[in-house]
Structures are given as C-alpha cells and as structure tokens.
Amino acid sequence: MSAYWAARAWLPEGLADDVRFVVDQGRFATVTAGTPAEPGDHRLPGVVLPGFANAHSHAFHRALRGRTHGGGGSFWTWREQMYALADTLTPDAYLDLARATYAEMVLAGVTAVGEFHYLHHAPGGARYDDPNVMAEALRQAARDAGLRVTLLDTAYLAGGIGTPLQGAQLRFGDADADAWAARVAAIRPDDTLTVGAAIHSVRAVPLDDLARIAAAAAGRPLHVHLSEQRLENEQALAAFGATPTRLLADAGALGPATTAVHAVHLDPDDVAALGSTRTGVCLCPSTEQDLGDGMAPGAAMRAAGARLSVGSDQHVRTDLLAEARSVELHERLAGETRGVLTPAELVELLTRGGRASLGDPTGGRLAPGGPADLVAVRTDTPRTAGADPAQLVMVAGSADVDTVVVDGVLRVEGGRHVLGDVGAMLGRAIDAAWEGTR
Numbered sequence: 001m002s003a004y005w006a007a008r009a010w011l012p013e014g015l016a017d018d019v020r021f022v023v024d025q026g027r028f029a030t031v032t033a034g035t036p037a038e039p040g041d042h043r044l045p046g047v048v049l050p051g052f053a054n055a056h057s058h059a060f061h062r063a064l065r066g067r068t069h070g071g072g073g074s075f076w077t078w079r080e081q082m083y084a085l086a087d088t089l090t091p092d093a094y095l096d097l098a099r100a101t102y103a104e105m106v107l108a109g110v111t112a113v114g115e116f117h118y119l120h121h122a123p124g125g126a127r128y129d130d131p132n133v134m135a136e137a138l139r140q141a142a143r144d145a146g147l148r149v150t151l152l153d154t155a156y157l158a159g160g161i162g163t164p165l166q167g168a169q170l171r172f173g174d175a176d177a178d179a180w181a182a183r184v185a186a187i188r189p190d191d192t193l194t195v196g197a198a199i200h201s202v203r204a205v206p207l208d209d210l211a212r213i214a215a216a217a218a219g220r221p222l223h224v225h226l227s228e229q230r231l232e233n234e235q236a237l238a239a240f241g242a243t244p245t246r247l248l249a250d251a252g253a254l255g256p257a258t259t260a261v262h263a264v265h266l267d268p269d270d271v272a273a274l275g276s277t278r279t280g281v282c283l284c285p286s287t288e289q290d291l292g293d294g295m296a297p298g299a300a301m302r303a304a305g306a307r308l309s310v311g312s313d314q315h316v317r318t319d320l321l322a323e324a325r326s327v328e329l330h331e332r333l334a335g336e337t338r339g340v341l342t343p344a345e346l347v348e349l350l351t352r353g354g355r356a357s358l359g360d361p362t363g364g365r366l367a368p369g370g371p372a373d374l375v376a377v378r379t380d381t382p383r384t385a386g387a388d389p390a391q392l393v394m395v396a397g398s399a400d401v402d403t404v405v406v407d408g409v410l411r412v413e414g415g416r417h418v419l420g421d422v423g424a425m426l427g428r429a430i431d432a433a434w435e436g437t438r
Helices: 059-064 075-086 091-107 133-145 167-171 177-185 207-216 230-240 244-250 268-276 285-290 298-304 320-335 343-350 352-357 389-394 422-435
Strands: 002-011 014-024 027-032 042-050 052-057 110-117 148-155 193-199 222-226 258-262 280-283 307-310 374-377 401-406 409-413
Touching (some): 002 374, 052 091, 052 280, 052 307, 052 320, 059 075, 059 091, 075 167, 091 110, 091 409, 091 422, 110 193, 110 352, 222 244, 244 268, 280 298, 280 352, 307 343, 320 343, 320 389, 343 352
Parallel strands (some): 002 042, 148 193
Antiparallel strands (some): 002 014
C-alpha cells in the first residue's frame, strides 16, 4: 500500500482540502478529506485532479507536428502528407514513436488513451507474420510510458465512397468486415490494453458493412470519425440520400458504447440522433483548428444528451487541459457569449467523460474503488499564480503538470517522466520515421 496527500483535490462533490489517498493494488482504498498528512505520505503540490483521458489519438501523427504548414491547403492536402508518413513505419519505428508520444501524454497528465488504430499491415498491404504486430507495438509503448490504452482497432475497408483502397491506404485495410473482425478477435486484453473497435468513417466502410462492424463490436467501445469535413456530408447525401449520422443510426451503430469523433458539421436532426441514443462525442479542438475543420456544436450535443470528451487526435499539441478549455472557447466564439460550459463541466469531460468513452465508467474520479490515477497541477507558475483553484482548467496547461500517478505508480514528478528526456525521445523517433521518406 502507498499513500498520497494533497492540500486541495477535486473530489466527486467538488474541491476539498487536506485530502489523503490510500492506494492498494492500483486502486484507491480510501479517499479522506479534512485529514492531516501522515509520516511517509507523498505530498502533492497545487490542485490534484483525476487522471485525464485522451479519448482520440493517432500516435503516428505526432511526427507531423510542425511539418505541414508550408503550403496552406486543406484537410485533404494534409492527408497526403499523413499518407507519406504512414507508408514508412516499421513495427520497431512505430514502437519508438508511440512510446515517446505516450510519454509526452503522461507528462501532460494523461493516464488513459483511446488509440484509433488503423496502421495494421506492411506497406502495399502485405500481411506481417503476426497480423497484429503493429497493435502489439502500441501495447508495449503504453506499458513503457505508463498509461492504459484502449485499442480502437479500426475497420478501414475503402478509399472513399465507392472507391477501393489505394496507395498508403492499403496498409490500413482488411479484406472485408469478417477478416477485420477475425484479426481483432486475436488481440488479447490485459492490464495495459483494452480491446475496442472503430469504424473509420462512412467514407471508409461500405454501407452494408456498418451494421456488421457494429454487431462485432457489441460489448466494447466503438468509435467513429463523423462529419469532420463538409465533403463527407456532401458525398453521403449524394450517394445515399442521408447524412453520415443517419447512416450510422440506421445501421445500429449509435448508442452509449459509441463515441463519434469531431461531429463538426451536423444538422439539428443529427444532434438529436446523437443525444437521444446517448452516443458519446469526442471533440478535438486543436485538430479542428489546425485543419480548418470548423467548430462542433458541443454544448448543443451535450444539452441533447450526448456525453462529451476530448482528444488530441493528430497531436498538433499534447495538452488536454487546453483541449477542454478550447471546447468552451469555441462555444464563446460561435455564440458570442461567455460561460457556456462551467469549469466543473470541463473537468468532467476531461476525466469521467473520457474514461466512459474508453470503456471504464469507474475511472476519472478520485473516489474509493476507482483506478488510482491522479494529476497534480501547480498553482504557483506564471500561468496559474493567483487563479481561483476552481477555475484552474481555464488557465493551466501541460507545462503546469507537476506529478502524475497511474495505478498508484508515480510516473511523473517535478514535471519529469521516469523515462527521462521525452523531448529527446521524440526527436530521435520522429527523425527515424521521416528517414524512410527521403
């Protein structure tokens, strides 16, 4: 057993003073407010929050940061650069890049990540001897970095509506929905990895396969890219006479176990469908800003009944506090008003909302029985000094994260990861990833 003590912590009922956490076998045995520290307790600085959940990640996209801004363009031109990178990665290079990417997440307070994984096969679509060797690289990367991963193994069966896979996309695809399901069934969960599923998008999965994949994913988290770009909506309406949301609803792919990612370009009926089915929605503001996607109607979806979470997606930044804050800032820009979502609601989507999206309704709370994940955010930095602790999410960022504990194990202390210099790790891994394009 181990114990931590915080002068202030965000408990389910709100901020509390003098909180002592006793950890046993990776879970909180007791959480007691109003109690002094005891000899041997690990004292935590600032305000302690539950561990953050990054509900949408493409780990290999981290190698694109700072390399895609030279010629303007759009999501579709950015995608060509992503494909060029995807065509180079070996299992070993993927492991190194994912390990460093996950370590950067832990530095930012992330204790659980949803990895939207579609980099399955070798270049040209050839099968590795182990058809899940790339998934195993992600498992090892998460274990080394010290966080949990929900592997959202992605069905990516077409290059677009009515278009076959081609080029780098051949690495992403299985022969059909049955072949995808059989491959995923061979991945075994453990204490690091939860096996989930994903529909890449209605562009990348034929209409007849949507229901098959949803059925195969029963009992597990199911994620799907939804209406990130207007062109996706236009193509779906032209081909099927329905929006992507309606296609998913008709296929039985919406519901509490499903999370729609982005959900930017929705009509009122789409919002109502997501809300009435209690489908989750993962917003990725930094990506939506970087790619010029637009601003999702987050508050409207939440009011309709959808559960919100946030993700770093392409990792244009790895700062989940900033992602949560940007959900509110997008609402302010769209509605020309302030305080649409409260700081407490932003903490909720950053923690419990994300953990529920990843298949763990017990996570994201500093409470007995839950995973012993916590993040200590400093209140004495140039960014946070003088802030109301209850409004810390509106000013703090990844640079203010001091201590991260995952399953009761200290992974970050004093802003330093136990693996050492994460920036150097990233630099080496990214250079090696791009070496194959030269």
